[in-house]
Amino acid sequence: MPSYSWPEPEKRKIIGQRISRLDGLDKSSGRAKYPSDRNPQGLLYAVLLTSPHAHAKVRSIDTSAAEKMKGVTGVRVISKPGTEIQWAGTEVAIVAATSEPLARDAVRAIKVDYEVLPHFVREEDLSKVGARAKPAGEQITGDPEAGFKDAEVTSEGTYAIPVITHCCLEPHGAVIQWEGDKVNYWPSTQAVSTVANELARNLEIPATNVRVQMEHMGGGFGSKFPADRWHIESAHLSKASGGKPVKVFLDRASELTIAGVRPSHFAKIKMGAKKDGTITAWQSESWSTGGFAGGGMAPLPYVFNKIPNFRLNHTAVSLNTGPIRAWRAPNHPQASFLTCSAFEDLAAKLNMDPITFFEKNLQFTPRPDIYKRQLAKGAEMIDWKKNWHPRGQGSGVIRRGLGLGINSWGGAGHASKARTIIHPDGSVELEIGTQDLGVGTRTVLAMIAAESFGLPMSMIKVKLGDNQYPVSGPSGGSTTVGGVSSSTRKATINALTKLFEAIAPSLNTTPDQLEAIDGRIRVIGNPDKGMSWKQACQKLGVTPINEMGENDPKKPEGLNTAGAAGVQMADVTVDTETGRVKLNRLVAVQDCGLIVNPKTAESQVLGACIMSVCAALTEERVMDPQTGRVLNADMEFYKLAGISDIGEILVHMDITPENDKRGIIGLGEPCAIGGIAAIANAVANATGVRVPQVPLIPKNVLAALHGQGRNA
């Protein structure tokens, strides 16, 4: 059996180089076609009617006027009479018409009679949620009472991180065409190979009849796995129209209301420690909402999960709000924020530098050595020694502070299959049913294939985004790069082995004595004895080589693995008169495995840092208790950070020979975790006051400064 292992670092020609993404020019020139850009002949437009009420029962629905309107080809009721609606924005009906404005006109002509029921949409005050609380029970490790008795210093605080949305720039949607017994489906999805099954089940057709294609997609962040209800309904509308294609993409308000959110997290945390900083006990009462279904507990205490004594209580709160979907590193950013905030507050009470305090307790983490090294590196990058001061020792109106946050993630490769075809003319194709969410998957795959074959990347044609290619997992949990890289490595090595077998006799040698380097196949140790890639492929006659490779997550064979730790540190300035927080610098020290393309890997980390800045400084979904609706379901008041809001961001990837040996580790999630805690802690350090809730908008900062915060 051939060896699949990654080439030794010194022998690599392409892996590890800083390569510009292959689809970069398509994107920056506007040629890249996203699902929402598709305009097939005869296209119809579908528009949803959504519920204005957060809790209501549909009494009756009258679509007769809408059906007769100009351009309308179909109307379907989604929430039939008797349906109890549990959040505003719920899909009630859908219309297809020959243009989008005509579809909107028809939506407005649908008459729905609702029995409006009482709603409940805010969870920040646990004492007021009543029957909406679903306690998850108590979890005890060690002896928390003894731990607190042992403590020489204790600290208590309440911390809050709100619901935020994914706010994908390309809304959730698809173009879909049900023609005869076949469905052509162009969704904006994170799951090219698997989404057809869900659609087919709902349409009651065989999954084999669904063709899924997607070249590019405009952001998912965990929210674009399912075949959404509006896709399914649009397929029916297509069928009803005699097989015309239907385009359905949510408008911005629906995108921010029903297409997924990240759960909130609130916690009252009490911690105890010895005077030397050693933690003796942790106690937390947390609550969260993920919409009507409630919300699970974040992994507390985060990373420091070997604290000997702790007591956890969690309550899920059911609200009449849109449901959660996975959000880049589910529950980790919240856990990191809650834990690191409580740590910083205890460190301040101990009059300790938080870095010293974190270091003192690293034995409670799974990877003390790595965090120790990372804390030192981060401190160097942000000039901690020079710029840090004990909490609140700044003076004047403008105050500066530093803070830190940590992360941890898995990121092992998912199940993936890939096919490599070597044609007799020397051209190479790679087929894989994966998707490139904009993280550089195409580029990484071309790099890996080119490395295996000793060819320039331009000779590799990467074909992805189609469910007719070999099955590869959905892109979630940072599992893609490890999975698809490993299957591609195996497929390319298998194909190369076949090529070696085909040409070995003509070189009077055996296949195991051949290598592919610099566009040539040659005998190992005798570089002059060989032939060009093209000559070698010609020997195949008329039959291409067609070989598969598979990543089995249970047997990654050293090609990929899990476990990425990281540290982030922030430097902020706070205007204590206006409450405005300015981020000066955010540094990220990110553990990793073998990095295929440092250029796009760094972009991943930079992007994750910027997402953390948004969550720390600007983002919050605001529910209106009166109407039960999202108050800021738009992009004016649902704030994302702009290009001038992010300060300077520095990324250090832990690219080392030891890490390289671990194999590939996914990077999408870990770097999106610790930044919120870092920024929040920097604000506490600057002002001397804990602002208990993010985002750190002036309202929250000023309330804390004037003693009206939760921890006042």
Added chain:
Amino acid sequence: MSIKDPEAKKPGSGFSRRGFLQGVGVGGGALSTGVLENEAQAQTPANVISGETAITLQINGKPYKTTVEPRRTLLDVMRDQLDLTAAKRVCDRGTCGACTVIVDNKAMYSCTVLAIDAQGKKIETLEGIAQGRNPHPIVNAFVANDAQQCGYCTPGFVVASKAFLDRNPSPTFDQVKEGLGGNLCRCGTYVGIRKAVLEASAKLKGGR
């Protein structure tokens, strides 16, 4: 929505969705300070136009003839009727900049411009800036600096950057941050974008 003015001669002129939005107290879509004020002064109410109306748009130097309902935005007409899909619809109300085009040498959010009101104006889209024989240096600078991830905000950013460099070919780092404040990215590509604009500026000075 219709505004009547007996003095207006040319059908469709001076009648913009932004003007309507301003009228109802919603913030408009100008990309740089001062534009909104200028526009408000230049605003003259127009004739009532209703039903399907034949229009010609001058986009990237070519005439595009189509029939539109007066309520349709330039963005939607480009995307739905002309298959010019580089500009993206994201917020659809003049906040995010993904639909940025250049109208008479000024960066505009095409979701805030009515198609009928764009007649007779010189419209540049990313297709014109990037897909011709001589693409603007900003296009490749975005690639070289990895100033994109999912790429959905990218077309708007490239067009806004081009318009910004037209006005200020030698910007400072701080001016870049200010000048591109009218566009939003979700993946977090701002670090690359700042570098890309400065690199394109350097290339422009050296000649293409």
